[in-house]
Amino acid sequence: MIKGLSSKDVKENRKKFGDNVIYEAPPETFWKKFKDAFNDPIIKILLGIAVIMSVIALLGYGQFSEIIGIIISVILVTFISARTEVASDREYRKLKKKARKETCKVYRDGKAMEINVDEVVVADCIILQSGDKIPADGILIQGSICVDNSCLNGETEECKKVATGKTYDEIAITGDTFVDKSSLFRGTIVVNGSGVMRALKTGMNTTMGAMANDMAEDNVESPLKIKLEDLANKISTFGYIGAIFILIALILNKIILVGGVKNFIVLDNIIILKEFLEALMMSIAIVVMAVPEGLPLMIALVLMKNTSKMLRNNILVRKSVGIETAGSLNILFSDKTGTITKGHLEVIEFFDGDIKDSIKDSDYIKKLLNLCIGKNTDCIIDEKNNIIGGNATDRALIQFLPKKDLKKYNNVKIINVQQFNSAFKYSAAQLNDITVYKGAPEKLLSKANKYITSSGEISNLNKNKINKKIDELASKSIRVLAFGYSKNKLIENTLPDDLIIVGFVCIRDDVRPEARKAIKEVMNAGVQVVMITGDRKETAVAISKDCGLLKKNTDVVLTSDELNKMSDKEVKKVLPNLRVIARALPTDKSRMVKLAQELNLVCGMTGDGVNDAPALKRADVGFAMGSGTDVAKEVSDIVILDDNFKSIKSAILYGRTIYNNILKFIKFQLSTDVCAVAVCSIGPFVGVGQPLGIAQILWINLIMDGLGALALGSEPAFKRYMDERPKSRTQSIISKDMIIQILTIGTWITILSFIFLKSPKYSFGNEKEQLTGYFCLFVLTAVFNGFNVRSEKLNLFDRLYENFAFIKIMGIIVIIQILLTKYGGYLFDCVPLTLNQWTSILLLAITIIPVDMIRKLITKKLF
Known part of the structure; x- marks a missing residue:
């Protein structure tokens, strides 16, 4: 007769060994996420520029309008980013709170009683029956049961457990401990039989607790953040060098205009200071235009938009950056049960x-x-x-x-x-x-x-x-x-x-039909898929062949024991050919993610069990299944609500679409920036002076940043993105092909600028009309360049009907530009233009399209 612990024993054991609570990290507050959003590299540049411009404005040589615009943009971006993540987390926690508190049955003081799972202590005698979830780690001391360990080791095969007369003080966890004769683990489920277990480990000391503790480590930086930091450094360098050249050019131009250095230095100090500050203000204005402050806003808006779109397709994005990261995956470690397979036995x-x-x-x-x-x-x-x-x-x-x-x-x-x-x-x-x-x-x-x-x-x-x-x-x-x-x-x-045979049935936890196709598409996209499972090697090999993972003789299958006998260096060497890890432990998954990241691979992990959670958290993007455990969903970046591997493929396509839209925006922005810096730097030396005013630069900046972000951020998902090779973690966001396009377009706009400003053929009669015409030329070339950057194909209208926002925004820009020339007057320093003048400007601006087509043809042949 089992009497169990006395009330005194319970108190002593709780004091000595602790309670049975699995402690989770508290949710991050909106304020915390809002502050973290300011770590964005582009945001830091914008704040720096705002400070400098504030000083100049306070000295009376600048306006606060652009400063206010930058601050509003920064606050809007950080607010949207923080709000999106907090809202997702809040909805998830609401669902979790609705779940009923788990209980279990124990013997205490000679009586059977029901208690809250959190109240279990070491040495408690716990009554187990079919359907019960095991509340602690321990051993079976009475009876015989069958246990489903799939939430811990991914294996759907029922594990037989029998009572042992031995007394264990410690459970040594190996690849086979989960399926030994008597060991039981928290979170697993009794599927048949009845018995009594003795609790040996509770709370954070259990296998599940160790996993929860393992998940407390900080996340690695996302590939997008790394790439944006690199871009921010490049833009900063380009902007600062450009600003210095422009400042020098403008000051030299002032010196030339007054007849040389001697005449300049004898001017009144106030005049010299004014001339210097005006030159500084203009150079800073150009730098402001060069910095793509619309980029973080574009990313925030596009991620938010796609988050809503994906939710309608049963994909819950818990961390918005997970969408973009999914598009950069190099390697995807996938749980088998419930992800590649259906997660339950069926007659096939x-x-x-x-x-x-x-x-x-x-x-x-x-x-x-x-x-x-x-x-x-x-x-x-x-x-x-x-x-x-x-x-x-x-x-x-x-x-x-x-x-x-x-x-x-x-x-x-x-x-x-x-x-x-x-x-x-x-x-x-x-x-x-x-x-x-x-x-x-x-x-x-x-x-x-x-x-x-x-x-x-x-x-x-x-x-x-x-x-x-x-x-x-x-x-x-x-x-x-x-x-x-x-x-x-x-x-x-x-x-x-x-005995007469009626027939035979075939039973297996079968591969999802859609998973076969999805795995093929993901692998064709250059993403290496590795299946990690608790199943024995023979079962893992059979499933991996069925789903299309194992195809070549060079493909490698390892067991957990084989893996643990290898050094990190040896594992890294075999990793490119690795396809399956069988009899896996939770630590194997975390180790593989760590080693992949050390090779600068962008790493993903799918899973549904408690065993998957540490790796889900460590990975660059974690995909949890909707039917999986709360622990897995809580640490994931994306929850696949319909448990469909096909949705992972869709997430990769969404991610690549966002990444490509970011590239389009950068090309759209920087190609015009090259021209702006070049014209303002070279112009004073060839008698052009300063062709664009501050207000005009601010309007161009609005076009290139806010409106450009909205226009290109809504670009559709092209299937050809799945044919691209994944990007490495350290690969620059600006590729060689992008540099060629940016320099080609930037150079051509610069040539057009000097042709228009210096050629007698385009003389508009007076300086006001000439500079107004140049302002219009600059804007129209930007509009036509928007069509260029949409696609690397020669067809500029490729699926344009799917991005009505682009057509609408570009049309609005042209209409506003016409209105500015007619009614802008003093504010924008514009005068009305004739139809012939508009025709000349239009014909000159549209040449940017054939020039870029030639560039596309040449680069296609060369690269």
């Missing part, structure tokens, strides 16, 4: 004694199979046809039967039964006129020599043919069960001589 095939699927066409076989399954099971069917009890195999068999047939033979009485046992490997039920059998094929075939055909005739069995079929299925890790019947009465532990 039926064949009769003639290796034919005759169940659909034969009423004889259909009826007999219904009796063999429905009358020979531990499952109970309630009034609503819900399946209650039974093990995973019994449930899979019942689900194989059509629902309309579940109660068809309720009037058939069960006279006698023999439960399944491992020694005889079959179970049986004696009915009114026959006895039905279910068991291992080799057991039933040892007695059966006949089978029933689809027409109801009894025919001789070809056992060699059947055994060959079974061997083929075994090589694919498919379990086969045989069914038969006899007209004799049931004799315990004895199969009858007149």
Whole structure:
């Protein structure tokens, strides 16, 4: 008789060993996320510029309008970013709070009682029954149970546990501990049997607790953040150098205008200071235009927009940066159970004694199979046809039967039964006129020599043919069960001589049909997929071949033991060819993510169990399954609500679309910036002076940043993005091809600028009209360049109908530009232009399109 702990023992053990609570990290507040958003490298540059411009404005040589614009932009970006993440986290935690607190049954003071799981202490004697979730780590001391360990080791196969007389003070965790005879772990589920366990570890000391503690480490920086830091450094350098050149050029121009250095230095100090500050203000204005302050706003808006779009497609984005990171994946470590496979056993095939699927066409076989399954099971069917009890195999068999047939033979009485046992490997039920059998094929075939055909005739069995079929299925890790019947009465532990085979069913946790296609598409996108599973090596190999992971002789499959015998250096060497890790431990997953990141690979992890959570958190992007554990979902970046691997492929496409849209925006921005810096630097030396005013520069800046971000941020997802190679973690966001495009367009706009400003052919009569015309030329070249950067194809209208925002915004820019020249007057220093003047400007500006087409053709051949 088990008495359990006394009340005094409970208090002492709780004080000595701690409670049974799994502590989770508190949610980050809006204020914390808002402050963290200011770590964005572009935001830091913008704040620096705002400070400098504020000083100049306070001295009376600048305006606060641009400063206010920058500050509003910064606050808007940080607010949107923080709000999006806090809202997602709040919705998730609301769902979690609705869940009922878990309880368990224990013996204390000689009585059985129900307590909250958090109140369990070390040495508690816990009563376990079918369906219970195990509340602590320990050993079985009474009874016999079957346990589902899949939430910890990913293995769906039920694990048999028997009582042990030994007393353990410590559970040594190895690849096989989860499936040993007596060890039990928190979070796993009892699927059959009953017993009593002794708790040896509670709370944070359990395997689940160790995983939760492991997840407390900080996340690595996202690839996007690394790339933006690199871009920010490049832009800063470009801007500062440009500002210095412009400042020098403008001051030299002032010196030349007054007749030389001698005349300049004798000017009044106030005049000199004013001239210097005006030059400084202009150089800073150019730098402000060069810095893409619209980039963080664009990223925030596009991520928020895609977050909503993905949610409608059953993809919950918990951390918005996870979308972009998904597009940069180099390697994806995937849990098998529930991700690649369906996560539960099911019948995937039926064949009769003639290796034919005759169940659909034969009423004889259909009826007999219904009796063999429905009358020979531990499952109970309630009034609503819900399946209650039974093990995973019994449930899979019942689900194989059509629902309309579940109660068809309720009037058939069960006279006698023999439960399944491992020694005889079959179970049986004696009915009114026959006895039905279910068991291992080799057991039933040892007695059966006949089978029933689809027409109801009894025919001789070809056992060699059947055994060959079974061997083929075994090589694919498919379990086969045989069914038969006899007209004799049931004799315990004895199969009858007149046993007739009804048929065979094939059972497996099968691969999702859509997962095969999705895995192929992800691998074709250059992403290496590695399956990590708790299954034995043979099962893992069979599943990986079925889903298309194992194809070549060079593909590598390792077990956890083999992996742990290898050094980090050896693992890194074999990693490019690695496809499967079997019998995996939670630490294996975290280690693989760490090593992949050390190789500068952008790493993803999918999973649903507690065992996946540390790796989900460590990975650059973690995909948790919607049906998975709360722990996995809480640490993930993206939750796949429909458990569909296909959605991971969609997330990668979304990520690549966002990344490409960012590139388009950068090309759109920087190609014009090159021209602006070049014209303002070179202009004073060739008699051009300063062709653009401060207000005009601010309008161009609005076009290039805010409006450009909105126009290009809505670009559609092109399937060709999945043909691109993934980007490495340290790869610059600006590629060689981008540099060529930026310099080509920037140079051409610069040439157009000097042609327009210096050529007599484009003389508009007076300086006001000339400078107004140049202002319009600059804006129109930017508009036409927007069409150039949309696609590397020659077709500028490629799927343009899917981005109506682009058409609308570019049209609005042109309309506003026309209105500014007509009504801008003093504010924008503009005058109205004639139709002929507009025609000349339009023809000159549109040349940017054929120039870039030539560039596209040349770079396509060269690269």
